[in-house]
Amino acid sequence: MRIVVLVKPVPDPASAGERLGPDGRLDRAAVPAVVNGNDEFALEAALKLVEAAGEGEITLLSMAPASAPETLRKALAMGATRAVHVTDPALAGSCAVSTATVLARALRDLAFDFVLAGIDASDGLGGIVPAAVAAHLGLPYLSYAQRIEPDLTTRTIRVRRTSPTGYDLLEAPLPAVIGCTQALGEPRYPSLKGIMAARGKEIVTRSLADLGLDPTTHGTSAATTALLDTRMPASRGATEIVRGTPDEGAARIVDFLVERRII
Amino acid sequence: MGALWVVAEPGTGGGLARISAEAATLVRELAASTGRGAIGVVIAPDPAPAAADLATYLPVVWAITEPAAKDHAWSAVAAGHVANLMADDVPDAIFVGAGADGRDLAGAVSALTGLGVLVNATSVAWGENGPAVEMSIFGGKLLTTSGFTGGRGIVTIRPNVTTAVEAGAVGRVEARSEAVPARLPAVRVLERISEAGAAAPIEEARIIVSGGRGVGGPEGFAIVEQLADALGGAVGASRAAVDSGWIPYSQQIGQTGKIVKPELYLALGISGAIQHKVGMRTSGAIVAINRDTDAPIAEFADLFVAGDLFEVGAALLERLRARTG
Numbered sequence: 001m002r003i004v005v006l007v008k009p010v011p012d013p014a015s016a017g018e019r020l021g022p023d024g025r026l027d028r029a030a031v032p033a034v035v036n037g038n039d040e041f042a043l044e045a046a047l048k049l050v051e052a053a054g055e056g057e058i059t060l061l062s063m064a065p066a067s068a069p070e071t072l073r074k075a076l077a078m079g080a081t082r083a084v085h086v087t088d089p090a091l092a093g094s095c096a097v098s099t100a101t102v103l104a105r106a107l108r109d110l111a112f113d114f115v116l117a118g119i120d121a122s123d124g125l126g127g128i129v130p131a132a133v134a135a136h137l138g139l140p141y142l143s144y145a146q147r148i149e150p151d152l153t154t155r156t157i158r159v160r161r162t163s164p165t166g167y168d169l170l171e172a173p174l175p176a177v178i179g180c181t182q183a184l185g186e187p188r189y190p191s192l193k194g195i196m197a198a199r200g201k202e203i204v205t206r207s208l209a210d211l212g213l214d215p216t217t218h219g220t221s222a223a224t225t226a227l228l229d230t231r232m233p234a235s236r237g238a239t240e241i242v243r244g245t246p247d248e249g250a251a252r253i254v255d256f257l258v259e260r261r262i263i
Numbered sequence: 264m265g266a267l268w269v270v271a272e273p274g275t276g277g278g279l280a281r282i283s284a285e286a287a288t289l290v291r292e293l294a295a296s297t298g299r300g301a302i303g304v305v306i307a308p309d310p311a312p313a314a315a316d317l318a319t320y321l322p323v324v325w326a327i328t329e330p331a332a333k334d335h336a337w338s339a340v341a342a343g344h345v346a347n348l349m350a351d352d353v354p355d356a357i358f359v360g361a362g363a364d365g366r367d368l369a370g371a372v373s374a375l376t377g378l379g380v381l382v383n384a385t386s387v388a389w390g391e392n393g394p395a396v397e398m399s400i401f402g403g404k405l406l407t408t409s410g411f412t413g414g415r416g417i418v419t420i421r422p423n424v425t426t427a428v429e430a431g432a433v434g435r436v437e438a439r440s441e442a443v444p445a446r447l448p449a450v451r452v453l454e455r456i457s458e459a460g461a462a463a464p465i466e467e468a469r470i471i472v473s474g475g476r477g478v479g480g481p482e483g484f485a486i487v488e489q490l491a492d493a494l495g496g497a498v499g500a501s502r503a504a505v506d507s508g509w510i511p512y513s514q515q516i517g518q519t520g521k522i523v524k525p526e527l528y529l530a531l532g533i534s535g536a537i538q539h540k541v542g543m544r545t546s547g548a549i550v551a552i553n554r555d556t557d558a559p560i561a562e563f564a565d566l567f568v569a570g571d572l573f574e575v576g577a578a579l580l581e582r583l584r585a586r587t588g
Contacts, residue, residue, distance in 0.1 A: 013402065013518055013537065013538065013541065014537055014538070016402070016404075016537050018400075018401040018402075018404070019401070019405075020405070020407075037518060037519045038519055041519070095379055096373070096379070096380055097373055097374075097377060097378075097379055097380070100370070100373070100374060104374075120366075122518055122519075123400075123401075124382070124400075125382065125383055125400075125522070126366070126380065126382035126383070126419070127361075127366040127370075127382070128366055128369045128370035128373060128380050128382065128419075129370065130370065131338065131366070131367045131368075131369070131370025131371050131374070132370040132371065132373050132374040133374075134370075134371075134374075134447075135339075135342070135370065135371045135373075135374030135375060135447055136374045138447070138448060139448060140339070140448040140449075140450045141336075141338070141339060141367065141371070141447075141450065142336070142450055143336075143338075143363065143367050144363050146512060158453075160456075161336070161363075162363070162512060162513050163363075163455065163456075163513070164275075164464035164466075164513065165275075165457045165458065165464070165513070166455075166456045166457045166458035166511075166513070167456050167458070167513075168336070168452050168454070168455050168456070169452070169453045169454040169455075169456065170336060170450050170451065170452055170453070171450070171451045171453050172448065172450045172451065173448075179367075181512065181519065182502070182505075182512065182515070182519040182520065183505075183512035186506065223379070223412060224377075224378065224379025224380075224411060224412055224413060224416060225379045225380070225381055225409050225410070225411055225412065225416065226409060226410055226411075226412050227407055227408075227409050228390065228395060228408045228409055228410050229407070229408040230405055230406065230407045230408070231405075231406050231408075232404075232405065232406070233399065233403060233404070233405070233406050233545075236544075236549075236563055236565065237565070239561055239562060239563065239564050239565065239566070239567050240565065240566050240567065241556065241561065241567045241569060242566065242567065242568045242569065243556075243569045243570075244570075246570055246571065246574035246575045246577070246578045247578045249552070249568035249569075249570050249575045249578070249579075250568075250575055250578035250579035250581070250582050251578075251582065252566065252568065253529075253550055253552075253566065253568060253575075253579055254579070254582050254583065254586070256548075256550065256565075256566050257527065257548075257550075260526075260527075260547075260548050262470070262526055262527045262547075262548065263494065263583070263586070
C-alpha cells in the first residue's frame with residue numbers, strides 16, 4: 001500500500017502568537033512551526049492503514065520554506081517512510097492556486113495508491129487545496145473523511161464523508177485524493193525509537209527547476225490574490241461575571257438575551 | 264463588465280441552503296452598488312425548488328438539471344458545469360458558501376479555471392480592482408482585506424455574516440440544461456446516513472448551545488439539547504466532548520472542527536481553550552456557564568455565570584419554557 005500524505009508546517013496555533021510580517025505574509029519566525037493538526041490526523045490514518053495491511057509505505061509531501069525539515073522530522077518520527085520537500089525561494093508568497101499546481105506536479109513523480117491531506121490548515125483555513133490538487137491530477141476527491149477503507153484488490157476506496165446530519169458513504173476507484181478530519185482518530189506521539197529512526201530517514205528536496213516548473217508563474221509576483229489592508233477586530237468589551245444562586249444566574253441570562261434581542 | 268454569480272450548494276431536501284440565501288443577499292447588494300448583474304446558479308438533479316427559492320433573492324437564476332448529482336458527490340459534478348458556463352460568460356466573481364460543499368467546489372473550479380480564491384469572507388466590498396474581501400485570521404485576532412490581482416476570482420462566504428433578505432421582486436428562472444462532458448471524475452454516493460442525535464447543522468444555526476468536558480458524559484448532553492430546543496438552536500460541542508465519544512464529530516466547534524458565528528453562543532462546561540475559541544470567538548453574543556471562574560472563557564465571554572452547569576441550566580430551562588408557555 002503506497003500512501004502520500006500532504007503535510008504543511010504551520011505556526012503553532014496553541015502559541016496564540018501568530019502575526020503577519022511587514023511584507024503582509026505570515027511571520028514564520030514569530031512562533032514555532034508544527035505539523036498542521038488535520039495533516040496529523042491524515043498521517044495517523046495512513047499509519048493505521050499500513051499497519052492493518054501489514055505492508056506499505058508512507059511518503060510525506062510538503063511545499064514549504066527551507067526550514068521545514070525540522071517539522072517534517074516530527075512527522076517522520078510518527079512512522080512515515082520518507083519525505084519529499086518542495087522548496088524554492090521563488091515559491092515565497094505563493095497563493096493557493098500556485099500551491100495546488102506545485103503539489104499536483106510533485107505528485108506526478110510519486111507512486112501512490114491514494115493521497116491523504118488535512119481538510120484545511122490552521123493558518124489559512126481555506127480548505128480548497130486538496131480539492132484543487134485532485135482536480136489538477138484528474139483524480140476523484142473524497143472529502144471530510146471520518147473513516148477510510150481502501151481495497152487494493154478491487155482498486156476502490158470508500159470514505160465516510162461527514163455531512164450536516166451524519167455521513168455520506170462515498171466510493172471511488174483508486175488512485176484518489178482524500179481530505180482528512182480529526183474524526184479519523186487521535187494522532188500518536190512519536191516513540192523514542194521513532195524519533196531515533198527519523199534522523200536517518202530520507203528527505204528529498206525538490207526545487208521548481210527539478211519539477212520543471214517556471215519560477216515566474218509562482219510566488220508573490222504571480223499570486224492570484226493580494227493582501228490590501230489589515231485591521232484589528234472590534235474589542236468584545238469586558239466580561240460580566242455573575243455569581244449567585246443558580247436561579248439568579250439563569251435570570252440574568254434571560255435578561256441578557258432579552259437586552260440583546262435574541263429572545 | 265461581468266456579472267456576479269452565486270452558486271447554490273445543495274440544501275436539505277432539495278431546497279436552498281441558508282448559506283446560499285445569505286450569499287445571494289450579499290451579492291445582490293454588491294451587484295446593485297456596482298451596477299453589475301447578479302446571477303444565481305443551481306446545479307441539482309431537480310433544480311426547480313432551490314432555483315425558485317433563489318429567485319426570491321436574485322433577478323436571474325440559471326437552473327441546471329444534472330441527474331448525476333443525485334448519487335454522486337456534488338462538487339466535482341457542479342465544478343464542471345461552472346467551468347463550462349464560464350466558456351460563454353465570464354463573471355467578475357463567483358460566490359459560494361464556505362461550508363464543506365462550497366470549499367470543495369471552490370477548489371475544483373479554481374483548478375479548472377486558474378481563478379484565485381479568497382476564503383471565509385466576513386464581508387465583501389468593491390475596490391478599485393474588483394472585490395475587496397474581508398476575512399478573519401489567526402483565530403479571530405486579525406481582520407484582513409484582500410483582492411484578486413487579476414481583478415476576478417472565487418469567494419467563499421462564511422455562514423451568518425449577513426441576514427438573508429428577499430428581493431422586492433421575484434427573479435427569472437432560466438433552464439440551462441445543456442449536456443456537459445464530465446470535467447472531473449465523479450465520486451459515487453452509496454448511502455446517505457443520518458445519525459441519531461445529530462441535531463440541526465451548526466454552521467448555519469442562529470443559536471448554538473454547546474457542551475464541553477464539564478458536561479461529564481453523553482447523558483449530561485441532555486441539558487444541552489433541551490436548552491438548544493428551548494432556544495430554537497443547534498447543539499455544538501468542544502473537542503474534549505467529541506474525543507470522549509459523547510457527541511458526533513459533525514457537531515465539533517474549533518480548530519479542527521467547524522468555525523461558527525451564531526447570534527448567540529451558549530457554552531456549558533467549556534473552558535474556552537484556544538483550540539475551541541478560534542471556532543466561536545466571532546459569535547454575536549457569548550454566554551458561558553462554568554464552575555471555574557479561572558477558565559479562559561471568562562475572559563472573552565460577554566456574560567459568564569459562575570456555577571454548576573446542571574443547576575443553572577435547569578433553572579434557565581425552566582425560565583425559558585415559562586416564557587414561551
